[in-house]
Every structure is written in structure tokens, then in C-alpha cells.
Amino acid sequence: MLERTRSKNAIEITFVLPADHPCGDVSVVGDFNDWQPGAHPLAVRKDGTRAVTVSIPAERRVHFRYLAHGDYWFDEESADGHDGQNSYLRT
Template identity: 50%
Template sequence: MIKICRGRDGNGAKRIVFSLPADDPPGRVSVVGSFNNWRPGQHHLQPHTTGRRSTAVEVAAGVAVQFRYLAENGYWFDDPDDPDVLDRVDDPSA
């Protein structure tokens, strides 16, 4: 699940929260994308008591965002819930 909201600075940036179930896929997962120069391990999803794990990134207004998840053993995958969610990142109403 991905949630997009206003950034903390009030400058038009967007805060993107990436969230997955705590155990699917098993092991450590990071979100890798254009916001971190496609470097694995910079944004690990952290477990929460809600049974989910998540991380957040903030991107400047108007910046295109692309990403994939990277799990252990080199397993790359797309967001299972909403493959078109990032089409809304540049939507000023989001």
C-alpha cells in the first residue's frame, strides 16, 4: 500500500509512505527508486505493531518517481496493491 500526502515543509513536496505486510515477502525489504538513485538498502521498510512494515520518502514537487521493492536474495517486485499509484504523485490535490 502506498500513501501520498503533503510534504512536511509546505513547499509543495510530496511525502510517499511505502507499506507492505510484515511477512510477505519474508525477510528484509527496501524500496529502491529514482529518489535514492536506485541504491538498495537506503530505505528499509521497518516493522510496526500493526502487522505492517513501512518507510517514507519526500520528493520535490514535479519530480517524477519510479521505484521497485527489493527483498532478500535479489528478489525485485512491484507494489502489489496499486501499480498506477505514482501517476498521482504530481497531482496537486494528492
């Protein structure tokens, strides 16, 4: 699930996953963090879900995927689209 908050020059995207699926550590990687695993790890929230918020400049299209323990890559179903390799968002 994605949560979006708009400001004048940027959009804050909160990437949200259930607490237990997939198990283990998960990070979101994309062109906004040079595809660096672990740069944006999801942390447990009070409601039990895991999340991380990333600020992205407005008027951009960004590509991303999730990376879980064991080199398990997966996409976000609620992204704006999928290009065959990655999920993407339009900001």
C-alpha cells in the same frame, strides 16, 4: 500499499507491505535514492505491517521497485503505473 501526505513543496510517500510477505528484509529503491539497495529499508510498525516514508519533491514522476532478500525485485500494484520495468508515481 502507498500512503501519501501532501505538503506545499513535497509529497511524503509511505511504502507499506504486509509483515510476512515477502519474508526477510525489504527496501524500496528508485530514482529518488539513486537506486541504492538498503537506502530506505522498511521497518515494522505497531500494526505489524512494514513501512518506510520518503519525501519527494512535488511535480515529479519517480520510478521505483521493492528489493527483498535473495535479490527478489517486485513492483507495487497500487502505483500510479508501470512502464514495463518499474512502478512509477506522479507527485
